[in-house]
Amino acid sequence: MKRIFLFVFFICVCVYSTQVVSANNYQPDFSVAGFFDLKNSGREVYNFNVGWRFHRGNVQGAEKIDFDDSGWDVVSTPHTVQLMPAEASGGRNYQGIAWYRKHFTLSESLKDKQINIYFEAAMGRSIVYLNGKKITEHLGGYLPFSISLTEHGINPGDKCLIAVVVDNSNDKSYPPGKPQTTLDFAYHGGIYRDVWMIATSNVHITDPNKENKTAGGGVFVQYGEISKKKAEIIISTDVVNSSNNSQTLIVENIITDKNGKALKTVKNNLQLKPNESKQTQQKIALDNPVLWYPDAPYLYNVETRILAKNGNPLDGGITRIGIRKVEFRGTDGLWLNGEPADKLIGGNRHQDFAYVGNAVPNSQHWKDARKLRDAGCRVVRVAHYPQDPSFMDACDELGIFVIVATPGWQFWNKDPQFAELIYDDIRNMIRRDRNHPSVLMWEPILNETSFPLEFSLKARQITHDEYPGSFCVADNHSKGVADNYEVVYGWPKDVGNFKQCIFTREFGENVDDWYAHNTNNRASRSWGENALLIQSLQLAKAYNEMYPESRQFIGGALWHPFDHQRGYHPDPYWGGIMDAFRQPKYSYYMFKSQVPANLQHPLMETGPMVFIAHEISPFSSPDVTVFTNCDEVRLIVYGKDTLTQKVPREKYGMPNPPVTFKDVYYFNEMRVYPYVEKQWQKVSFVAEGLIDGKVVCSTKKMPSRRSTKLRLSIDNTGQQLIADGSDFIPVICEVTDDEGNVKRLAKERIFFTIEGQGEIIGDEIIGANPRDVEFGSAPVLIRSTIIPGRIKVKARVLFEGEHAPIPASIEFESIAPKQTLVYSEKPQVNQSTAYTSSYKRQLSEEEKQKILNEVEIQQTEFGEKK
Incomplete structure (x- = not known):
């Protein structure tokens, strides 16, 4: 009956508001195992994400070649073991074993190549089997590992099975x-x-984590003198000879500008015996370098080539670098490139997204970074683990400093092996991320954890061994930190109590008590205008506290810019300036208003801005709050009353405090215009931003009338969808009136359908489709297939009628991936369906209370010391 109903519906619906989105704008590149692609270098990179057989749960013998997996789903990675609702905190996600099996045939074209399968990360404890044989076991969910097919006897033309x-x-x-x-x-x-x-030659650049050389392996770019007149670039390249013959090689490094123009070239000869590896160091002096700043993140390329004696390329890749000099001068603050730096204000970042958990494609990591940068974030502290490599690439490109943290939060195991695994994580994360100009500091300890002094000191020593001259940061009250670390986490009140620079790792929280977690800085977007306004003003207050006069205090990171899932609490964290789909709240515009109006940036959305945090609804406040980065705001009410206020900078430390016009709006007064005079068009607020007395920007807000139309838009920051079976983009459906004003009080359910080379992620079980409208909009996630082509998304209200909002549709195209896809089986449409019920039992009241007591003790301990 359900299929019949849907068929009839599609015949009956004949009126759509349709738009076609053309592709343009910017398509970023991403690195693989630390390198961007270098044409004709001898290194070939293939996309190995497509065509994995997947089963949630444990199965005996699933590693064997002859195991029958024909009944398993076929999926693409990045992949989550379970789709979840957008609100899925409180331990509702699946925890346990899951299996992946990939059948493939190694191409004959890879003869005489070394073949490695490189996993950027898999969650938890991972065991990899090759043709039924256990190859490796990896502990931890946030750092890479790899296996060599060549070392285990796989030759071109062989059929293979990798089971994980x-x-x-x-x-x-x-x-x-x-x-x-x-x-x-x-x-x-x-x-x-x-x-x-x-795929590489038998002679190739080593993987720094597999090679396991302190401050070595792979390509490591360091710096000597840095100024606006000269920069000394030191390039260490580690090469291995996996052949049976001695080799005479040339190691070539070329510095190119952002347009690919070669600026400097160095070459070294290298002799390698069979199965020998060596590191060679080369120095390049660059005159008048363009230095890297958050607001001008200029990137050079280091093109590394390993050449045979006759000049034939054997291996190579591009390392993207930004030349900058960071100094922490204690009470004199942070200096960048020889100049005092502005305060660094930004946020922490967890990596999860609505529905898919951590299975986020590279494009979405880049979009997250772009949205944070548009909101004025100049620093991100990763929480509480190394992030996806594509996020680090994005931060380099967008000008976001990053504080990189080792995995850990409020837990210490006294078993010595636990500490050894942390030390391994420190080494691996530094070796992975050391060439990123965005890396500001390393947080090599466990967050909010009571650990021994010996651990704190050794973690710092390992950091400096792996990256001489780098900087460590941790809580000032943790053992060994105040006396030994280069920067401490603290608060403006701590100025003068320490010799180091001080940074606030998490600002903005204002909870009533640990158990309840009620607070005015946490507001679900679904709660509407008043809650979002209160949140934005509370975060403005917290933001302002990050601007004491002292230079010793160098900035802080908001906890947390995106709503995210949590394990110990039934509610998601709703303190984000964007929700779990990255839709903005009022507080996003408060943050954005702190970006200087005259800032020019190659990739940010910049310029003068003004935003009215008011919906002119029956429930709106009498006061009208405006966020702007201009000098003053002119508010025109109902087209006649003109009110002007300066941005009250003299009363605050933050760059652009909110502007509030008191007692401007009363519903009963407003309703006279549309109800009595029949002049509803007069009801509006116009906010104009003025700089030096001139209007430089303006915005108009009108109250929404009856819901008449749906409107679709793509939240893709100008990027196209990649046809690799795992990339996705959010499509946003808004309920509007005749004039296009969003009906923030609409309460509809939106049903989405799709045609062409895409699929909808999720279904009614997790509230994905149909999706409830919240604060005027409903998002849907659209995932690509592996075939580039046209995609059409349609949206309608779930139950239609004569006066229901008119449906809408939108069309766009996916494009082919840059890397060749390696697969034997195509992924299924509607992969990774959600569970129909909870996967595990409820805890008893006694069990819950014991757990909550434990967490409350830890939260209180660290909370008091904040």
């Missing part, structure tokens, strides 16, 4: 170690980052 069992269960033996029931984030499972197949 992943387990995101609670496990105290490796970091983070803390059970999810007492954890402030969630262990979403699966092979949730990219998998690549990398």
Whole structure:
């Protein structure tokens, strides 16, 4: 009956508001295992994400070649073991074993190549089997690991099976170690980052984590003198000879500008015996370099080539670098490139997204960074683990400093092996991320954790061994930090109590008590105008506290710019300036208003802005709050009353405090215009931003009338959808009136359908489709297939009638990926369906109370010291 109903519906609906979105704008590149693609270098990179057989749960013998997996789903990575509702905190996600099996045939074209399968990350404990044989086991969910097909006898033309069992269960033996029931984030499972197949010559650049050389392996770019007149670039290149013959090689490094123009070239000869590896160091002096700043993030390319004696390329890749000099001068603050730096204000970042958990494609990591940068964030502290490599690439490009943290939160295991695994994580994260100009500091300890002094000191020593001259940061009251670390986490009140620079790792929280977690800085977007306004003003207050006069205090990171899932609490964290779909709240515009109006940036959305945080609804406040980066605001009410206020900078430390016009709006007075005079068009607020007395921007807000239309838009920051089977984009459906004003009080359910080369992520079980309208809009996630082509998304209200809003549709195209896809089986449409019920039992009241007591003790301990 259901199918018949849908068929009849599509015949009956004949009126659509349709738009076609053409592709333009900017399509970013992403690195693989630290390198961007260098044409004709001898290195080939293949997309290994497509065509994995997947089963949630444990199965005996699933590693064997002859195991029958024909009944399993076929999926693409990045992949989550379970789709979840947008509100899925409180330990509702699947924890346990899941299996992935990939059948493929190694191409004959890869003869005489070294073949590695590179996993960017998989959650928890991972065991990899090759043709039924156990190859490796990896502990931890946030750092890469790889296997060599060549070393295990796989030749071109061979049929292969890679089986991976992943387990995101609670496990105290490796970091983070803390059970999810007492954890402030969630262990979403699966092979949730990219998998690549990398083909190189027998002579090739080493993988720094596999090579395991202190401050070595791979390509490591360091710097000597840096000024506006000269920069000394030191390039260390580690090469291995996996052949049976001695080799005479040339190691070539070329510095090119952003347009690809070669600026400087250095070459070294290198002799390698069979199975020998060596590191060679080269220095390049660059005159009048363009330095890297957050507001001008200029990037050079280091093109590395390993050449045979006759000049034939054997291996190579591009390392993207930004030349900058960071100094922490204690009471004199942060200096960048020889000049005092502005305060760094930004946010923390967890990596999860609505529905898909951690299985976020590279494009969405870049969009997250772009949205944070548009909101004025100049620093991100990763929480509480290394982020996806594509996010780091984006921060380099967008000008966001990053504080990189080792995995950990409020848990210490006294078993010495636990500390050794943390030390391994520190080494691996530094080796992975050391070339990123965005890396400001390393946080090599466990967040909010009581650990021994010996651990604190050794973590710092490992950091400096792996990256000489880098900087460590941690809580000032943790053992060994105040006396030894280069920067401390603290608060403006701590100025003068320490010799180091001070940074606030998490600002903005204002909870009533740990158990309840009620607070005026946490507001679900669905709660509407008043809650969002209160949140934005509370965060403005907290933002302002990050601007004491002292230069010793260098800035702070909001906790947390995106709503996200948590393990120990039934509510998601709703303190984001954007929700879990990255739709903005009022507080987003408060943050954005702190960006200087005259700022020019190659990729940010910049310029004068003004935003009215008021919906002119029956329930709106009498006061009208405006966020702007201009000098003053002119508010025109109902087209006749003109009110002007200066931005009250003299009363605050923050760049652009909110402007509030008192007692401007009363519903009973407003309704005279449309009800009595029949002049509803007069009801509006116009806010004009003025600089030096001139209007430089303006915006108009009108009250929404009856819901008449749906409107679709793509939230893609100008990027096209990649046809790789895992990329996705949000499509936003808004309910509007005749004039296009969003009906913020609309309460509809939107049903989405799709045609062409895409699929809708999720279904009614998780509230994805149909989707409830919240604050005027309903998002849907559209995932690509592996075939580039046209995609058409349609939206209608779930139950239609003569006066229901008119449906809408939108069309766009996906494009082919840059890397060749390696697969034998195509992924299914509607992969990764949601569970129909909870996967595990409820805890008893006694069990819950015991867990909550444990967390409250820890939260209180660190909260008091904040």
